[in-house]
Amino acid sequence: MGNSDPEKSAADRFLADDSLREAAATGIIGYRLRRAQLNVFQRFLTVFETLQLRPAEYSVLVLIADNPGRKQTEIAAALGIKRANFVTLAHELEARGLIERRPARDDKRANALHMTADGTAFLNHARTLHEAMEQDLVTQLGGPQARDRFVDMLERLS
Amino acid sequence: MGNSDPEKSAADRFLADDSLREAAATGIIGYRLRRAQLNVFQRFLTVFETLQLRPAEYSVLVLIADNPGRKQTEIAAALGIKRANFVTLAHELEARGLIERRPARDDKRANALHMTADGTAFLNHARTLHEAMEQDLVTQLGGPQARDRFVDMLERLS
DNA sequence: TGCATTTAGTTATATAGAATAACATTGTTA
DNA sequence: TAACAATGTTATTCTATATAACTAAATGCA
Structure with missing residues (x-):
C-alpha cells in the first residue's frame, strides 16, 4: 500500500x-x-531530527544553560512562551533527564531550572549542530557582514 | 467579572x-x-482587523485578482497551501461574496476562480491598507534600498 | 498584624494552521 | 479500453498557541 x-x-x-x-x-x-x-x-x-529536538526546546535549553537557577516563568517569558504551555515543555525536558526543576530557595511556589549533566552534554552536541547550520545560513546570506545587516533589519521589525 | x-x-x-x-x-x-x-x-x-481578513486570505485574493480564472489547485500551490485546506478558505471567501468558483471550461473537475465586483472593491481597499503597512515597514527597515537588500536576503534563505 | 491582591505553577480546554488519508469524478495515456 | 493521475472534497490528526480557572504562596497596604 x-x-x-x-x-x-x-x-x-x-x-x-x-x-x-x-x-x-x-x-x-x-x-x-x-x-x-x-x-x-x-x-x-x-x-535536529536525530536529536528529537524542536526549536522551542533548543532555545529553552540554551536559556537554562546560560541562566541556571531561573524560574520557569522567567525562562518562559524571555522566549515569549505562555506559562501554561511552558509546563508541558519543561516536564518533557525533565522526563528526558535533560533538566531539573528544583524548589526555589526564596519562593516555595517557584521551580528553579537547572541543566543535568546529561542535559549539558546533550546541549553541547546540539549547539555544535546548530552552529554548523548557522554557518550555512551566514554563507547563504553572503557572509558575516551581510548576516549582521540582516539581523539588524530583523530587529528593526521587532 | x-x-x-x-x-x-x-x-x-x-x-x-x-x-x-x-x-x-x-x-x-x-x-x-x-x-x-x-x-x-x-x-x-x-x-486588517476591521476587514476581518487574515494574511492567507489576503494573499489568495491578490493572487486571484492578478490571475483570474486559475484553478483552485494552482492558486493553492502557488501559496504553499494544501488543496485540502484551501477548500475551506475558498468556500469562506465565496460565502462572503468576494470570489466566485465557476466550473472550468476545459476540465469538468476543476473550479476556475474569479473575483466578484464586491470582491474587487474590497480588495482595492485592502490593498490600500496593505500598501500603507508596507510603507511603514520600508521606513523601519531604513528606506527602499534597505528593503531591497532585506528582501534579497530573505530570498537567499528560501 | 490581618486581609486583599498578586504571582508561580498547574490543569483543562479552545482555536488556528497545517498535514495526511481516502474517496468520487474526470482527465490522460499506454 | 484499462491503468493511472489529477481535482475537489471530507474527515481526521497534530502542533502551536491562547484562555480560564484553580492552589498555594508571596506581597502590599490599611
Missing part, C-alpha cells in the same frame, strides 16, 4: 508557473518573511 | 531582565527571524 495521493512539493508547482510566482511575492515583505522563516525552521527540524 | 489572570505582554517581562534578553537572541538567526515574522504578522492582523 503505497502513498496513493502524494502531494507534490510546493516548490515543484511554484516553479511550474512563473507568472503566478511573481504575482504571489511582489511587494509583500510579510509574505517573504514568512516563507524564509518556514524554510529556516524546516531546516532546523531536519538537522 | 474582570480578567482574573491577565497575562503581561511578553515584551514587558522581556525587557525586565536584559541578561536573559541577550542570552535568548545571541547568534540565533532562526530565532530572530521568527520573532520578526510574528511581529509583522501581528501588525497585519491589527491593520
Whole structure:
C-alpha cells in the first residue's frame, strides 16, 4: 500500500508557473518573511531530527544553560512562551533527564531550572549542530557582514 | 467579572531582565527571524482587523485578482497551501461574496476562480491598507534600498 | 498584624494552521 | 479500453498557541 495521493512539493508547482510566482511575492515583505522563516525552521527540524529536538526546546535549553537557577516563568517569558504551555515543555525536558526543576530557595511556589549533566552534554552536541547550520545560513546570506545587516533589519521589525 | 489572570505582554517581562534578553537572541538567526515574522504578522492582523481578513486570505485574493480564472489547485500551490485546506478558505471567501468558483471550461473537475465586483472593491481597499503597512515597514527597515537588500536576503534563505 | 491582591505553577480546554488519508469524478495515456 | 493521475472534497490528526480557572504562596497596604 503505497502513498496513493502524494502531494507534490510546493516548490515543484511554484516553479511550474512563473507568472503566478511573481504575482504571489511582489511587494509583500510579510509574505517573504514568512516563507524564509518556514524554510529556516524546516531546516532546523531536519538537522535536529536525530536529536528529537524542536526549536522551542533548543532555545529553552540554551536559556537554562546560560541562566541556571531561573524560574520557569522567567525562562518562559524571555522566549515569549505562555506559562501554561511552558509546563508541558519543561516536564518533557525533565522526563528526558535533560533538566531539573528544583524548589526555589526564596519562593516555595517557584521551580528553579537547572541543566543535568546529561542535559549539558546533550546541549553541547546540539549547539555544535546548530552552529554548523548557522554557518550555512551566514554563507547563504553572503557572509558575516551581510548576516549582521540582516539581523539588524530583523530587529528593526521587532 | 474582570480578567482574573491577565497575562503581561511578553515584551514587558522581556525587557525586565536584559541578561536573559541577550542570552535568548545571541547568534540565533532562526530565532530572530521568527520573532520578526510574528511581529509583522501581528501588525497585519491589527491593520486588517476591521476587514476581518487574515494574511492567507489576503494573499489568495491578490493572487486571484492578478490571475483570474486559475484553478483552485494552482492558486493553492502557488501559496504553499494544501488543496485540502484551501477548500475551506475558498468556500469562506465565496460565502462572503468576494470570489466566485465557476466550473472550468476545459476540465469538468476543476473550479476556475474569479473575483466578484464586491470582491474587487474590497480588495482595492485592502490593498490600500496593505500598501500603507508596507510603507511603514520600508521606513523601519531604513528606506527602499534597505528593503531591497532585506528582501534579497530573505530570498537567499528560501 | 490581618486581609486583599498578586504571582508561580498547574490543569483543562479552545482555536488556528497545517498535514495526511481516502474517496468520487474526470482527465490522460499506454 | 484499462491503468493511472489529477481535482475537489471530507474527515481526521497534530502542533502551536491562547484562555480560564484553580492552589498555594508571596506581597502590599490599611
